[in-house]
Amino acid sequence: MTSRKIHRLIGLILILPMFGWTITGVIFFIKPGYKGAYEQLSLKTYPLETQLLVKPDKKWHEVRLIKTILGHHLLVKLNGKTEHLDPISLQAKEVISSLEYKLLIEDALSINKERYGDIISIDGTKAKTSTGVVINLDWLSLRLSQKGDDTKLINILYKIHYLQWTPFKSVNLVFGVLGLVLLVTLTILGIRLYVKNKE
Numbered sequence: 001m002t003s004r005k006i007h008r009l010i011g012l013i014l015i016l017p018m019f020g021w022t023i024t025g026v027i028f029f030i031k032p033g034y035k036g037a038y039e040q041l042s043l044k045t046y047p048l049e050t051q052l053l054v055k056p057d058k059k060w061h062e063v064r065l066i067k068t069i070l071g072h073h074l075l076v077k078l079n080g081k082t083e084h085l086d087p088i089s090l091q092a093k094e095v096i097s098s099l100e101y102k103l104l105i106e107d108a109l110s111i112n113k114e115r116y117g118d119i120i121s122i123d124g125t126k127a128k129t130s131t132g133v134v135i136n137l138d139w140l141s142l143r144l145s146q147k148g149d150d151t152k153l154i155n156i157l158y159k160i161h162y163l164q165w166t167p168f169k170s171v172n173l174v175f176g177v178l179g180l181v182l183l184v185t186l187t188i189l190g191i192r193l194y195v196k197n198k199e
Helices: 003-013 015-030 099-114 150-159 168-199
Strands: 064-069 070-080 081-085 120-122 126-129 135-140 144-149
Touching: 003 015, 003 168, 015 150, 099 120, 099 126, 099 135, 099 144, 144 150
Parallel strands: none
Antiparallel strands: 064 070, 070 081, 120 126, 126 135, 135 144
8 A cells, every 4th residue: 555545544543532622622622611611729718816825736747726617727747647636625526417518518619609599409428400510528637529511521621532432441542543553644644745745
């Protein structure tokens, strides 16, 4: 098979990936809707009005005392892991009830009601809002994460761009390597044909 035919065949094979790379590349460059989709949601904190004397343990690497709408929380780092303690008893702080969780999340969502709307359901430490955003709370670190339909769409676009077209990691790896090999081959053949035509 001649270089021209191989070049044409590879070009046909790469039509779909190239189309995907072009469209997603433009989106990644412009980044429409990224701000909301990947907004870092944080719990609303309040000034520490009362003095709490906490005797730190020598094993703690980091200590943070914060106050939320539910009261005081002591976050300590021990052996690289964060522990959520009661600042008075220094025992692990009990997981909150659904009602307390709703109160905590609603307080955090008040900063951007347009995106988050109102909480419509709670399942454990996961809440769903009227705008379709899912909020997760890591109770040990008191960190929030949010994911909406826009986040899911952008994640799908990333999978398209990087040829992650199947649920199997090993198959996606083969697709990625094959795509790069074909792209390099296409470039080399294109240069070769250009040089031949110049001769």
